Amino acid sequence: MIKGLYEAHLPVSNLENSIVFYKKLGLELAYQKGKVAFFWIVKGESWLGLWESDSVHVNYHPSIRHLAFKIEEEDLEHVKEWLSSIGIEVRTEFGLTSEQQPLVLSNYPHAHAAIYFSDPDGNSLELISPLRLDDVESFNEMSLEEWRKRYSSL
Template structure:
């Protein structure tokens, strides 16, 4: 029955500024009106809707203003440099400064590599890649570099 997530939505204060930002990330516009734009995440499979609204000032909480986008683990190795080249500042999350990211999230029994950044309205964006979906033992959060050393 359910085959995946097709859409998610975020509030933005300035649609043009947000369009420029999301295009910089390599996303293609699927549909646009005066106060709404949809960007393809995976064409024909999923998209993100950005709504120009005064609700963009709603205080951040991951349940309200957060989207995680999946990337390949091979891309995760270069994601920090890719974001920096685009002028996107890496967000400090879970006490790990940008230079110690990407992180490995200990969602036992799953392990995912992730890196976080903000769009122009402070919506939290995450690029995430599965590492191991069947870890044998719980582990602490660590850098991807530490994970790679421990799992060679």
């Protein structure tokens, strides 16, 4: 029955600033009216709703202010440079520096490579790519470079 995630929503303090930010990420504005805007993540399949609000600055917790956008594995090679070119700073996560990112997360028995950053309101954004969906041993988070050295022959 369920085929995927169709929409997600984030609070923003200034809709116009957020529209500029999400357009820089390459998302297409699908709809805007009043204090609400929707962007296509994948046209006709998934979108992101931004809601301008005075109560944006609630305490961060990934369950309420986090989105992960899927990217292709080959895009991992240039994702940091791309973010930098559009003025977005990589956040350090899981004890790894920005130089060690993209990082690889062990969600045993799966492995995913990810890089984290924030939107203008501090909402947590992630670009993520599955690396292996089965048979990887459990490990601590590491850089993508280290992961490839360890597991490229598997």
